[in-house]
Amino acid sequence: MSGTGAAAGLRVLVVDDERPALDELAYLLGADDRVAEVLPCGSATDVLRLLREREVDCVFLDVQMPGLTGLELAEVLSRFKEPPPIVFVTAHEQHAVEAFDLRAVDYVLKPVRPERLAEAVRRVLATTRPAAGEASSTDGGGAQVAVERGGVTRFIDRSDITHVEAQGDYARLHTTGGDSYLVRIALTTLEEDWAEAGFHRIHRSLLVALGHVAELRSDAGRTTVVVAGTELPVSRRHSRGLRDVLVRRAGGR
Structure with missing residues (x-):
């Protein structure tokens, strides 16, 4: 407009x-x-x-x-x-x-x-x-998210969010500082809105911020990622796509 x-x-x-x-x-x-x-x-x-x-x-x-x-x-x-x-x-x-x-x-x-x-x-x-x-690229920087806790509204940088966990019609945002916040937004909505900011679906109930992924592990057909010290499961249907996007981000082939 x-x-x-x-x-x-x-x-x-x-x-x-x-x-x-x-x-x-x-x-x-x-x-x-x-x-x-x-x-x-x-x-x-x-x-x-x-x-x-x-x-x-x-x-x-x-x-x-x-x-x-x-x-x-x-x-x-x-x-x-x-x-x-x-x-x-x-x-x-x-x-x-x-x-x-x-x-x-x-x-x-x-x-x-x-x-x-x-x-x-x-x-x-x-x-x-x-x-x-001077907008940032796909690392999620610059954008803020309003969260509430104990009657207080805080504004957290999206770049500090490591992963998002579905909880019914809500989503729990996990941050680099170890705090988490429940917001009234469905995970599918965040998946669509935050895709360009580097958030990727790894499980039916999980999104991860690709910039915070430290390790991708595979063992006996089970795949997990380590994000800010937390190991998260990757579903079989998402494991190949996640590996490909992480390799591309790292400049690999």
Whole structure:
């Protein structure tokens, strides 16, 4: 849904029903050299009306709004043929997991700090224009995942996730530090969404981050991988494909 071209700055749609907050966010974004135009809107209705006539590169969106909430509006925008990247800007921490379920690029808390907003713009550029945003390749770096534990929302780097384990309709993310987090996302969804970030299915209930695989072991027809010191089973149907992709990544034949 990009309308500014690769060499031009971003055309940003800013949405907030509170005028002071809308004006401040529009001002801060307008001061960023990477932003060419800021289009302010005070409601979801205004957004949908504007998008019939204009194209935008991304949407900075409040969560709590009358009528359609920001989350509901983001769901509507996700059905567009070319959905714009979404950055949520809100005073409410508790909606972060829902926001990232909707594939938000970032989740910025109010009061907004200019340096934090600048990071959100960088992440938008990494999504829409990888060269300008200095997006990482297939190691998963740069992307963050919102997780909850004990009522606290944390943002962990996807590059720190070593493997993912299915637990019903949920998935448990295991990290390099030994921590694990349960998220409300199916393993099949993560397999599709994170494939380009180097996550590979090795079992009906397991994905591994290829960059964290230290060893591939075969013994008496049984294949396993060692990831961050943990040995994980590889199903027979996935063992050949895993071996091939690991050899290719290592530059072998």
